[in-house]
Amino acid sequence: MKWRGRRGSGNIEDRRSSGGARIGGLGAGGVLIVLAIGYFFNIDVSPLLNGGSQGSSAPLSQRDEEWGQFVSVVLADTEEIWADTLPAQAQRQYVDPSLVLFRGAVQSACGGASSAMGPFYCPGDQKIYLDTDFFDMMAERMGAGGDFAAAYVVAHEVGHHVQNLTGVLGAVNRARQQQSETRANEISVRAELQADCYAGIWARRAQDRFGTLEEGDIDEALGAAHAVGDDVIQASAGTTPMPDSFTHGTAAQRQDWFIRGFRSGEMGQCDTFAVSEP
Template sequence: MRLRGVKGSRNIEDRRRSGGGRGRAAGGIGGVGLIVVLAIGLFTGVDVTSLLEGADAPQTQSGQVSAQDEQAAQFTSSVLATTEQVWTKIFNEQLDRQYNPPVLVLYSGVTQSPCGGASGATGPFYCPADKKAYLDTSFFTTMSRQLGASGDFAAAYVIAHEVAHHVQNELGILPKVDQARRASSQNEANALTVRLELMADCLSGVWARNVQGLLERGDLEEALNAARMIGDDHLQRQAGRVPNPHTFTHGTSAQRARWFDTGYETGNVGRCDTFAAARL
């Protein structure tokens, strides 16, 4: 992805030097709204700790950040800036609305949010309570080495996916789905969550369509591969389990890739209405 010359976003909250360490988060994700199901693809009913063992920790000492982590942070800031430009334009042209971008929190190891605590093992997530996305940049290494989703555009897709949840929040979709989930059985709630996540994948594709001028050869395939690698069925197989559709919260590999591609091919937010789709 060609990001040289792209100025970083001002909507970055950097907590990496706060000395949180790399231990376990207190409490875990949850507590408010849909956060337990909004991380990029690790909440699939499997033991993700085993999948993440051996992931590198770029932080050197408490309060210090490695060159690798700093590069990842700069990359994240630039990608976030592209999402701000794209969604400001789309909200204006397709939705006749004003876009209010989220803040993205960078952290190392553990952090807290109004939606609960987080650690590197939880993956990136979006918290509707404070309208912030949370990211431990070491997750990019995890994606490449443990999940098989390498490449800079795969990492950009992760950021775009969490921003897509903010777009859903801005459009009032998150609270409506949250209300419906609370009134549903567990299986029905999971099915609603899958549709929510696939919509976010589609919206990520819409973003990708609008940054075509920054793409390099192979970038699109990196994003599609990342979508496949974090499908519920694939992650459950990786954990040694037989995939159980009733426990899916993000969709299969094929579904995630297909909906990202739908957003990319159409560039139209209206085509991302997974709740109206007869076939996912």
């Protein structure tokens, strides 16, 4: 990905050197999730399970600094693309989200979270939360390396912000509360796949405007989409994939919807809620 020497975003909040927020009250379901992620990714989650942990206050390494610069450029690209695309295609004004870089643990308007749970978007404060160590983990333990794989992750979370601005995310959260667990999971899958499709739109339009892509970049994004498929994660953890428990979609679904967005560049092609089978 061609990103060096380009404009960065002013909406980055870097907390990586200031320490993270304390986490508590995970609940039984949260504990199971943390244990599963810790097992699969070989992460020591004992501080979290023992009642909380503090983020590191160690100085940032050169690699940390470079990841921060990279994320800033990617976020700036999303700002420019969606500032044009959202009004033109959805008749909504785009409001830039903030992106919080943290290490270890963080507190958001949606509660506390650990980096072991991966990047996330919080509609309560319209912020994306990301531990850049996740990118190294993707490369080393998930076989999904490359700068455009990391860009896909950021663009996916920005996709959730777009859903929040259009009202989809709020509707999804309300609908999930009124359904059975299986049906709620299905709704969640459709929301995640739409965010993948929006990431594809960003990739297409960033290439058209900035000439961002280099050879192999789309393959890197597809590799990341495959690695975070529910079926792949469950199989890699040594369990039989259980479709009723999927919340993000299969590897094939995530790749398919990213490509739909990339090929079309149109939000109308990302309506995962209108198809019988996403």
